[in-house]
Each structure stands twice: as C-alpha cells, then as structure tokens.
Amino acid sequence: PATAAPQGDKDVIVRLFQWNWPSVAKECKEFLGPRGVGAVHVSPPQEHVVRPDLGSPWWQDYQPVSYKIDSRRGDRAAFAAMVSGCKSAGVKVFVDAVINHMAGQDVPGTGWAGSRYDHYSYPGIYGDNDFHHCGRNGNDDIKNYMDRFEVQNCELVNLADLKTESEQVRNRIAGYLNDLLSLGVDGFRIDAAKHMPTGDIAAITSKLSRPAYIYQEATYAAGEPIQPDEYLRNGDVKEFRYGYDLARIFNQEKLSYLRTFGAPLPSDKAVVFTDNHDTQRGHPVLTYKDGGRYALANAFMLAWPYGSPQLMSSFEFSNNDQGPPSESNGRTKNATCFTDGWRCEHRWQVISNMVGFHNTVRGTNVNSWWDNGNDLITFGRGDKGYLVLNDEGSATTGRSFRTPLPAGKYCDVIHGDFAGGRCTGPVYTVDSGGWFRADVAAHDAIALHVNARV
Ligand code: LM2
Ligand code: CA
Known part of the structure; x- marks a missing residue:
C-alpha cells in the first residue's frame, strides 16, 4: 500500500480557485514555476451538477455526478495537458478530491458531461445502497456537530453521503484517485475530511497506486468530538486556526503578539493560509478585500516558520454563491489577472516576491x-x-x-x-x-x- 508522499522542498501551494485548465497550465509555465511555487491546488476536476438557474454558483463543483474528468474548467484532454504542463514547469498538481459525497439535488438531473443522476443513483457508479441514510433529524441532515456519528454518517447540506466503510465504495473512490494519478497528479486535498472517519480515508489512500501528497480539510471548532489532529495519521491537515488568529492580530491586536505565532497542529504537518474559498465567504479572516493589510499578512506567513503556506487566488464576488467569470455556455472564462474579476493575489508584488524569501530561508530559525x-x-x-x-x-x-x-x-x-x-x-x-x-x-x-x- 502507498504511503503519503512528502510535499518536497518547495512547499508553497497556490490555490487557483476555479481557474480553467488552459489558464492553470499557462500560469504554471509563465509565473508559478519561475517564481518557485511548489504546487498548484486546482478545483475539482470530476463531472458536477449544473445549476444555471441559480447563476452557476461556484459550489456546483462540490456536487459530483460521475468520475468523468470533465467539468466547466475543461475536459480530460485539457486536464491532462495542464498536469503535464505544470509538471514540466516544476510545479506539482494537487487535486481537490470530493469523495465524502455525491450531489445534493433532490430532483433528477443531468451533469456537466451529460450523465443522468438522481439523489441516490449514479448509473454505473453508485446506487441507493452505497449511501448512508442516517435516520436523523427528519431529512438525514447533520445538525449536531457535537455528535461524531451524525457528522460522519448523516448528510452535509443534503449531499448524498457515501458509505466510505464499504469496500465497493472505497474501490470506486480509489479508482478515481488512481485515474488522476495516472495522468500525473501529485497529491490530493481531501474535501470534507471531517465527515469521514480517519480509518476510511486511510483505507482509501492505502489503495493508491503510488504515494501521493495528502492534505485534509478537517475544519476546527472548539469542543467538537472530531478534532483535526486525528487526521494526522493520514497525512497533512489544513490548520484553520492560523488564518483566524492572524486576522485577529492584524485587525484588533498588536503585531508584537506574533513573536510566538503558531497553531496546535505540528508545524511540519500543517498547511496554513490567510483565507480559503470557504473562509473568505463570511468568516473573520483577511482577504483580497483588505488590500495592503492582506499583503502584509501574507508576507508574514511566508516569512515565518510555521506550516506550509497556501496562497489564495480569488475571483471577485459580491455574494457568496457567485460563480467565476463564465461564458454563456457555462464554461469558466480564461483567468486574466487583474481584469474580469480575477484578483490574482498570488501575483501581487509583495506576496509573489515573498515566495522567494520563503524558499531562501527554508530550514532556518x-x-x-x-x-x-x-x-x-x-x-x-x-x-x-x-x-x-x-x-x-x-x-x-x-x-x-x-x-x-x-x-x-x-x-x-x-x-x-x-x-x-x-x-x-x-x-x-x-x-x-x-x-x-x-x-x-x-x-x-x-x-x-x-x-x-x-
Ligand atoms: C468543503 N470542504 O470540506 C468545501 O470546501 C466546501 O466549499 C463545500 O461546500 C463542502 N466541503 C462540501 O463539499 C460547498 C458550499 C455549500 C454547497 C456545497 C455543495 O460551501 O454551500 O452547498 O459546496 O455544492 C450547496 C448549497 C446548499 C445545498 C447544497 C446541496 O449552498 O444550500 O443544501 O448545495 O444542494 C441544501
Ligand atoms: Ca460521511
């Protein structure tokens, strides 16, 4: 069985949120590679639901319909070309792996690449028996985060919750991840990790055809029974406390408090970030909207030896559901930095130049x-x-x-x-x-x- 691969010497990750594959490939070659960025975190590549009636919100992509690599960001060939382009530019590709659930639509529909589906039916992939039906709260939804069983066996916002304890389901998921590895992908951000027992994730990653870098989205909340450090056995973990603490210090406290800055997860297993696509929507973090203060917070993050930094690259939004700049057919437009709503924080002079600083001081106190x-x-x-x-x-x-x-x-x-x-x-x-x-x-x-x- 494959083990989790280390991230490598260049540990800065850039999250090109919702960028299409040709744009990611171009950015790897023209900017990320030359600037010493280690890896790009790309949005989910699998077929997803489409909701043009809701303005094609960004979160369509977190509702898988099949494991065809065909999304609003491009088809399989475009994805494969992006991966090989980034790799030849020296940039690894980490894929957002949505494996806890399938879609959350109550009525049948057709996904981006033409696959028919119903809430608990994905023909040729999963049927009703592959999903949890936890029998709680009237609609099987998670309500009580203080209850471990409920968080892992009920539905996160109505998303059909996969029986990740089932061998058949694990094989399906591993099949998808191995398909991505066969295209040259280097690692996975495990979406909604908190909603799967650590052992289920371990059983899935043990089926990988080769070692891959694993980092898990295990959100932190005080007092909950499921804590981020449980997930360390499978690989690295996103440290959500970092961005909240950094924002509080910059916004309300004193920078002198940064002298002992850090967070509970072990530094060499923590992926840290000022903001991500979830926290920038309605949580108390710093974002591109904070301008210069955001740049300074990122400069600190890149200069300070705690965790592996992930830089966010956003599209501008005025409501939390708003999707990326799109063509009329729903495809995501090419990312053109600083126009059309693409904010490209990773290209801001302060932030991008501090990547070189970060790489230079690596390993020093x-x-x-x-x-x-x-x-x-x-x-x-x-x-x-x-x-x-x-x-x-x-x-x-x-x-x-x-x-x-x-x-x-x-x-x-x-x-x-x-x-x-x-x-x-x-x-x-x-x-x-x-x-x-x-x-x-x-x-x-x-x-x-x-x-x-x-
Ligand atoms: C994640 N990490 O663990 C992602 O970072 C986060 O962005 C995902 O939620 C979540 N897990 C599930 O993959 C997003 C978004 C939700 C959205 C879901 C599914 O934050 O708001 O839920 O994706 O698309 C949406 C609606 C919600 C509805 C649900 C099902 O906002 O109201 O629930 O779809 O139709 C009835
Ligand atoms: Ca689950």
Whole structure:
C-alpha cells in the first residue's frame, strides 16, 4: 500500500480557485514555476451538477455526478495537458478530491458531461445502497456537530453521503484517485475530511497506486468530538486556526503578539493560509478585500516558520454563491489577472516576491526578533533573510535595524523585483555588523534575503 508522499522542498501551494485548465497550465509555465511555487491546488476536476438557474454558483463543483474528468474548467484532454504542463514547469498538481459525497439535488438531473443522476443513483457508479441514510433529524441532515456519528454518517447540506466503510465504495473512490494519478497528479486535498472517519480515508489512500501528497480539510471548532489532529495519521491537515488568529492580530491586536505565532497542529504537518474559498465567504479572516493589510499578512506567513503556506487566488464576488467569470455556455472564462474579476493575489508584488524569501530561508530559525511593543516588528531567519513589518499608522524614520545578514547590498523585495542581479526597487546596504538604516512607511514592510543581492 502507498504511503503519503512528502510535499518536497518547495512547499508553497497556490490555490487557483476555479481557474480553467488552459489558464492553470499557462500560469504554471509563465509565473508559478519561475517564481518557485511548489504546487498548484486546482478545483475539482470530476463531472458536477449544473445549476444555471441559480447563476452557476461556484459550489456546483462540490456536487459530483460521475468520475468523468470533465467539468466547466475543461475536459480530460485539457486536464491532462495542464498536469503535464505544470509538471514540466516544476510545479506539482494537487487535486481537490470530493469523495465524502455525491450531489445534493433532490430532483433528477443531468451533469456537466451529460450523465443522468438522481439523489441516490449514479448509473454505473453508485446506487441507493452505497449511501448512508442516517435516520436523523427528519431529512438525514447533520445538525449536531457535537455528535461524531451524525457528522460522519448523516448528510452535509443534503449531499448524498457515501458509505466510505464499504469496500465497493472505497474501490470506486480509489479508482478515481488512481485515474488522476495516472495522468500525473501529485497529491490530493481531501474535501470534507471531517465527515469521514480517519480509518476510511486511510483505507482509501492505502489503495493508491503510488504515494501521493495528502492534505485534509478537517475544519476546527472548539469542543467538537472530531478534532483535526486525528487526521494526522493520514497525512497533512489544513490548520484553520492560523488564518483566524492572524486576522485577529492584524485587525484588533498588536503585531508584537506574533513573536510566538503558531497553531496546535505540528508545524511540519500543517498547511496554513490567510483565507480559503470557504473562509473568505463570511468568516473573520483577511482577504483580497483588505488590500495592503492582506499583503502584509501574507508576507508574514511566508516569512515565518510555521506550516506550509497556501496562497489564495480569488475571483471577485459580491455574494457568496457567485460563480467565476463564465461564458454563456457555462464554461469558466480564461483567468486574466487583474481584469474580469480575477484578483490574482498570488501575483501581487509583495506576496509573489515573498515566495522567494520563503524558499531562501527554508530550514532556518527565527532570530533577531525586535518589536516596539505594538505594531512594528522585525526578525531574521538564520543568516539568510530579514523582515521589517510596520503596521503602525505612521512611518518609522531614521531607525537602524540589526540583521543576521552578511554585509552586502540587498534588494527590498517588498517594493522591488529582483532578477539578473538587478533590483527594480530600493536597495539597502547591510554593514559588516549586520546593520542597515531605513525609513518604513505606515502599513509597509521591508524584506531582504541573500538570494536578492545586487
Ligand atoms: C468543503 N470542504 O470540506 C468545501 O470546501 C466546501 O466549499 C463545500 O461546500 C463542502 N466541503 C462540501 O463539499 C460547498 C458550499 C455549500 C454547497 C456545497 C455543495 O460551501 O454551500 O452547498 O459546496 O455544492 C450547496 C448549497 C446548499 C445545498 C447544497 C446541496 O449552498 O444550500 O443544501 O448545495 O444542494 C441544501
Ligand atoms: Ca460521511
């Protein structure tokens, strides 16, 4: 049986939420690969329900109808081309694996690729006997998250809940995942992990034809019987507390509290993020809508040694159901950064340049921490990098900062791009004692690292 594969040396994941396959392929080649991003997390590739009557909401994609690789983002050939394109650009592909359930529609319908289905009937794949009917709450829906049985055997928002304890169901799911592996996929984000017993996930991943990186969507809530750390036995786990805590510190508290920042899951098993597609819809996290503050929070995340960072790349939305920019036939439009609603946070200068910082300081410890007791913080990483974060409402001027860096001239990658030995922004000279002098504007930062020396 295959074990969970490690993520590899480049551990930054970019979540290109709802991007179609040709756009993902292009982004891997033109941007993600050259910038040192390790992997792209793509939206679910399997056939899904279609609800044009509801404006084709983004969440159609979390209601599988069959395991045909054919979705509004493209067909099997386009998916396969994307995977091989990303891989030749040095970027791994992690697939959003929706395996806890099928669709949640009460009336029969036809999926994106033409498959007929009914709530508990997916011809040639699953029948009524492959689903849980938990017999609770009148409609089999989950109501009580304090009840483990209910969370794993009843229906999450009416979604037909698969009997993941059944050998036949496990074989079907593993068949789908192995099909994706055969196309070159490197890993899986396990959707709705909390709604499956850890042992069921383990039984499914043990059927994989080769090791794959596994990270699980096990949302945290205080006091619940099912806790994220149970899932560590299967691979990595999304650490939801990180984004909530980071937002609270940036929004209401002091950056000086970041000195001991972390979360309960072990750092080397946690995938961390400021926001994801669920939390950015109505939860207290920072998102692209926060502008500069969002960029600074991401800069901190990429500079700080806790967890593997996942960067969000969103499309703009004004209501929580709104789907991605689409053609009239329902296909997702090409992602064109900064137009048409594609916000491309992963391309923001501060965020994308900090990926290089993150990769440069990998494996080093925090040192040289200094803060002003409020919203101005600084720290170094080994002898490789140094970050100044000023979230005060006013500039700090004429201050000298002591870094752990070797003497030299450094590109400030927060304001400048570094390439071919040249910097398009400010350059700071670190002296032989590690000191440099700088002004830092309000709500701004400076980041120096040894792979951006002019
Ligand atoms: C996830 N992670 O564990 C996804 O990150 C999350 O986005 C998914 O929910 C969820 N699990 C199930 O895969 C989304 C969305 C829901 C949506 C479902 C299914 O957040 O709102 O539910 O996908 O499409 C929608 C309607 C809901 C309805 C349901 C079934 O919002 O009102 O329930 O479809 O028709 C009656
Ligand atoms: Ca379940």
